[in-house]
Amino acid sequence: MEIEKPTTMMCTLLAMEQTNFCYRVCSVCERTLPDNPTSLCNFCNLNSSKQSHSSPSKRLFRILMSVASDTRVFTVICFDRAAKVLFGCSADEFFDFAKLHPFTAATANRILEGEMIKVTLSRPKNGNAEHLRVSQVFPLRSGFQPAIQTLKEFYGVRTGS
Numbered sequence: 001m002e003i004e005k006p007t008t009m010m011c012t013l014l015a016m017e018q019t020n021f022c023y024r025v026c027s028v029c030e031r032t033l034p035d036n037p038t039s040l041c042n043f044c045n046l047n048s049s050k051q052s053h054s055s056p057s058k059r060l061f062r063i064l065m066s067v068a069s070d071t072r073v074f075t076v077i078c079f080d081r082a083a084k085v086l087f088g089c090s091a092d093e094f095f096d097f098a099k100l101h102p103f104t105a106a107t108a109n110r111i112l113e114g115e116m117i118k119v120t121l122s123r124p125k126n127g128n129a130e131h132l133r134v135s136q137v138f139p140l141r142s143g144f145q146p147a148i149q150t151l152k153e154f155y156g157v158r159t160g161s
């Protein structure tokens with residue numbers, strides 16, 4: 001789909017990518033890191049002598065989603081800020097939850113499937129990028145709750161103290 005400027009529209013969420021939903025970045029400078037969990041940020045290692053951060057990397061959401069407008073179905077890419085609205089947690093928390101609970105991503109997909117959302121789509125700054133990106137997302141259903149909440153209920157995880 002082609003858009004010239006950021007466009008807001010109503011969509012139905014059809015499906016999301018389940019195997020590759022996040023990426024690692026340096027927790028200091030947020031540069032993207034390789035998937036290898038032991039790799040560290042070359043930039044920060046070279047430029048800072050003190051290691052004051054407990055974790056050198058963190059995960060951010062990056063999820064391909066298939067959505068339907070009233071006229072067509074298309075694929076968008078949803079980055080961390082927008083994805084957190086749907087998931088209700090950080091990518092690290094979701095990743096850790098998924099490690100302990102099999103099929104978390106598939107279940108999250110089922111939870112969010114069919115959800116009506118208002119999205120603001122923008123053309124990526126990188127003109128070669130394949131998909132429109134979701135710059136804002138707003139769930140429309142009044143009873144909407146973020147996926148992590150439903151997941152915790154589903155898997156019987158107690159929240160809070």
Ligand SMILES: [Zn+2]
Nearest residue numbers: 026029041044
């Ligand atoms: Zn860094």
